[in-house]
């Protein structure tokens with residue numbers, strides 16, 4: 001596989017992850033349990049959407065057909081998205097939202113600092129910026145997971161359920177294909193398999209602090225990062241997110 | 254017109270207030286990375302504070318308005334991502350003004366050094382996020398007032 005094509009696929013996946021999760025998190029705006037959490041979630045969503053502009057901007061540049069980050073976000077259909085299934089799952093309750101956030105933040109907090117060392121300056125620049133934000137996000141989501149997991153009997157129950165629901169979506173993070181192999185071989189992006197132990201060590205430590213039982217089952221749902229089988233939830237999300245551009249093509253303000 | 258010196262342009266930029274924290278200027282905030290003439294075009298490089306900061310496009314508009322007001326005809330604003338913005342780039346003047354305004358300036362330790370209202374040192378964090386991406390919410394347990402803390406990144 002050609003390096004340029006591999007990098008385009010990689011940038012699209014990075015951008016789709018932050019776009020879809022950013023949109024999901026923004027759904028909490030005005031609905032959070034307390035004001036501080038509302039503001040925190042909105043700010044997290046904002047960071048993710050900002051990172052999306054950078055990653056999808058790079059993907060569009062590599063595609064070389066003049067598509068902007070906005071074009072990629074608003075004018076593709078479900079089967080063209082390459083985000084992890086984890087990011088498109090519905091918010092559920094606040095605990096599940098924070099558990100999903102933690103499982104994602106933990107991954108970003110490990111991957112992005114590595115990408116910031118990439119010899120490809122475009123990747124390194126975006127990652128260096130995003131890594132600072134991810135470090136801040138994981139601090140908060142890990143604290144919240146511990147606070148609720150090691151909280152009351154009721155909050156503990158919610159977090160254990162959230163973990164059971166989300167766990168089968170964690171494995172997809174470490175799926176790789178020929179694009180990932182190509183980038184790893186060129187030294188542009190580390191092979192995800194080399195980061196797996198670090199990731200599981202981090203989440204196991206936090207989940208243990210949260211007094212939660214870490215599931216041992218390694219069954220994983222797949223089909224997000226290759227676009228082959230998204231969940232039914234993605235289409236519903238897109239009808240919301242893309243509504244304006246589809247109803248009023250080219251709308252601007 | 255004759256080209257104003259880059260020193261002059263820096264001075265003008267130092268008079269453009271940050272839209273969210275109007276007591277400090279864009280130069281105080283450390284987001285102006287370079288000012289240069291390319292022929293008869295003035296190039297100003299701006300770096301975002303946070304990648305999703307909604308003030309970014311507004312800031313570009315403010316810069317453009319200010320430069321047009323000073324008679325600059327050809328202006329190019331460049332987004333500079335690297336090196337990533339850090340609170341180390343806040344000017345000393347800006348840090349003093351932040352505290353005067355009631356916002357605790359960033360500290361390497363990761364939390365405010367003292368209450369910007371009473372100087373008290375008994376502080377607690379309310380939330381890691383505040384009214385803008387660059388701030389967190391804290392409270393002083395001496396005077397009981399909440400205050401914004403400028404996050405250190």
Ligand SMILES: [Zn+2]
Nearest residue numbers: 368371393396
């Ligand atoms: Zn005080």
